[in-house]
Amino acid sequence: MDITSLKNTFCSLFGEGGELFAYASPGRVNLIGEHTDYNGGVVLPAAITLGTTIIARKRSDNKICLRATDLPDYVEADLSCLSAYKNIPWGNYQLGVADILLKDGVPVSGCDLLFHDTTPHGGGLSSSAGIEVATALCLYHMATGKMPDMREIAKVGQRAEIEYVGVNCGIMDQFASAMGKENHAIFLCCKDLSYEAVPLFLGEYRIVITNTNKKRSLITSKYNERRGECEKALGDLQTAMPSLSCLGDLSPEEFEKNVHLIKDATCARRARHVVEECARVKESVNVLKSGDLASFGKLMNDSHDSLRDLYEVTGEELDTLVNAARMESGCIGSRMTGAGFGGCTVSLVKGDSVDAFTENVSRIYTEKIGYAPSFYITSAGDGGRIL
Ligand code: GLA
Secondary structure, rough: HHHHHHHHHHHHHHHHOOEEEEEEEEEEEEEEEEOOHHOEEEEEEEEEEEEEOOOOOOOOOOEEEEEOOOOEEEEEEEHHHHHHHHHOOOOOOHHHHHHHHHHHOOOOOOEEEEEEEEEOOOOOOOOEEEEEHHHHHHHHHHHOOOOOOHHHHHHHHHHHHHHHHOOOOOOOOHHHHHHHOOOOEEEEEEEOOOOEEEOOOOOEEEEEEEEOOOOOHHHHHHHHHHOOOHHHHHHHHOOOOOOOOHHHHHHHHHHHHHHOOOOOOHHHHHHHHHHHHHHHHHHHHHHHHOOHHHHHHHHHHHHHHHHOOOOOOOHHHHHHHHHHHHHOEEEEEEEEOOOOOOOEEEEEHHHHHHHHHHHHHHHHHHHOOOOOOOEEEOOOOOOOEEE
């Protein structure tokens, strides 16, 4: 839907009049660097061209009213008691952002907001980060008239998710959504938020995202369990390496020398994945800069295998997609993207092979799993912005 039709929809839902504002922020696909962000490691996500658009208008009272183009829900919340809405089925990301901004002293005012989301919900492409970042940008800009530092907006989104929604996530998704750049990936160090936009010279290759369409359950508890295992591994390593502050700081060589300190074998496997994945991210940046897509594809494959065997967050659906993708001659790399346990894979596929790829992967997946996957052929797009 274009902005004019969205504004018309806004007026038919909330009434005519007043000045309308528009904001957008995308979802993301992580190219490589999975489960490294909350370990102070490095990641390489890109913003995608699917995302959230908001049409907004100030109100004269203290209410924040939310609607969406694809949902029947209507949320009317009082800005003076935002903690009352934490468990509503839709709207908690938005109200969480308002809550954090108010706590930070931003004079958020009452407003009507219409959300238009094109990122599939719950599909592992961070539709939630797109909503959080677009909302934070919108509320901040309407309150102050200024364009914020988008890195701060990313942090507000992450805090809303941790402190309000209750998901103990890292910073990758919100950072990619806020800071994405067209035709670039974002090489981010999650320890100090230093970053570099890395040009994606994909030539004849396309980024193909495939959604398992699996209904995910228990993902939050499994995610938090992995975080706990990494913290345990770090604690054991710190007994002999007191200055080590996160697993992301370890080189594979240092890890080999010290892995015996980690008492539990499962925690040691999780930590090995994190350390080796960070090394793969750094190597990916080098090969991408030199245009060596074949080597990057191999690193993507290694990343998936490590997430399957060491980190154990893939599962039958993601593995089936990746195995089918790798059988295609036009595909040079395929891996799960995001938290795992369902969600999406990302594959690099030659442009003239994309049709055969989607047809064959879809057939094999449907035969084995019993329902069809969905495909999105996307490119790296811009991050959060005022429209
Ligand atoms: C989810 C989280 C991110 C990151 C990934 C795994 O998307 O929101 O912070 O931890 O999982 O890499």
